[in-house]
């Protein structure tokens with residue numbers, strides 16, 4: 001058993017208040033605004049039934065207070081103590097419990113261990129020449145934004161255009177291309193994956209032939225550590241079109257095909273099963289009276305996945321099914 005050791009400083013240096021808010025899905029529609037005390041977030045208070053966004057949070061320090069219920073605290077640990085209603089005897093003990101929870105949620109390992117850290121997506125797939133630092137980096141998020149983008153991709157590769165029949169506009173809209181550089185995506189067509197905020201969090205690599213991928217490898221390569229169950233592929237683009245409902249499919253290329261036919265409200269599970277987080281994202285996106293069209297593959301896994309998704313979604317939204 002690993003020792004239940006936790007360093008407040010370490011957790012704090014890796015997880016921001018925004019990460020914690022995102023964990024609770026409280027970041028939606030929340031913008032950072034300058035105020036006389038520094039950058040401020042204003043949101044619907046999660047501690048009382050709020051009629052206006054009454055909770056003010058200092059975006060950098062995490063200090064928060066609510067004008068409605070007067071909940072307050074100084075940082076992410078106080079926030080989680082309040083949110084989880086932790087009462088562990090005294091404030092320090094409660095904060096320690098909160099820190100352990102946060103550590104768990106964001107998969108934080110102490111920096112001091114000599115063993116390599118669990119590979120972050122970026123470290124594993126980044127060929128050195130491609131590394132490009134970005135301004136924002138909420139470290140410790142479930143799928144942290146990548147610190148690089150692949151450059152020099154062959155965006156007119158025959159696998160995309162001839163084999164899959166994608167048009168240039170589709171390839172460009174999704175940022176697809178063949179990667180000949182070094183790394184685990186070498187020799188694959190890469191597909192950028194974004195989180196719901198539209199931040200690039202991973203590249204999937206598709207072997208550009210069917211079959212013929214290297215032995216021991218898979219048709220698709222995903223970076224180690226990437227949690228696909230936390231992401232709905234293409235949600236950040238499809239969301240704008242979700243007034244017509246959402247079309248939910250299994251794979252990347254089905255998304256591209258729908259998109260190319262003008263159906264832009266399409267997202268992919270990246271598999272045949274809908275995770276709890278994906279379910280939440282779907283319901284939240286279409287809203288209480290929204291519509292969902294399940295268009296999973298017409299094979300055993302797809303039919304099973306579709307049935308399960310329909311059962312779970314149908315009490316929350318209008319669901320139709322169609323087999324591809």
Ligand SMILES: [Zn+2]
Nearest residue numbers: 045048066069
């Ligand atoms: Zn409040």
